[in-house]
Amino acid sequence: EAEVAQSPRYKITEKSQAVAFWCDPISGHATLYWYRQILGQGPELLVQFQDESVVDDSQLPKDRFSAERLKGVDSTLKIQPAELGDSAMYLCASSLDRKETQYFGPGTRLLVL
């Protein structure tokens, strides 16, 4: 069964450092989402891509976060500089198209010290 791949699974960093997360969606899925989930909360959208284009990045803290999906396949989310409040689970999800069911990857758990 096809799955969304993410790496790394865990990341510990110090504040002010740069971190990057990678996501490889299910093959053929045009839509890719990055969500952030704080412990005890539901996931919240950071950015949505349709192929290589950004559809919605209204909730992305653009002063420190950036995301790209250059070839419309895999995607990278970067934080620079990391802050203590960025500690969370970063989830990538993909769907065949915008209105199809979203399938989540295993997530990257980030701890900022």
Next chain:
Amino acid sequence: GQNIDQPTEMTATEGAIVQINCTYQTSGFNGLFWYQQHAGEAPTFLSYNVLDGLEEKGRFSSFLSRSKGYSYLLLKELQMKDSASYLCAVRDGAQAGTALIFGKGTTLSVSS
């Protein structure tokens, strides 16, 4: 505004039936989803409702009433492995994107 409410915690016994309720207020509506999330893991898709009524899938059923802004997830013949967080999520449809708006999740504990 956008708001999705679900109970924080529920407990049940193995073999029983449990109903997890979800109420929502969103700018638009283009479908309601239920996901299961075990501790430290990613959410996994359980069910999808876009029209009023009941959708059944094995031990799991989900109901939607759009006029009431209400949904529930029904779990039958509970098993220990059903202990998890259950997330209710709405696709707003009025936003530029099609991302889901999630509730905070309901932590279900199943005991023997």
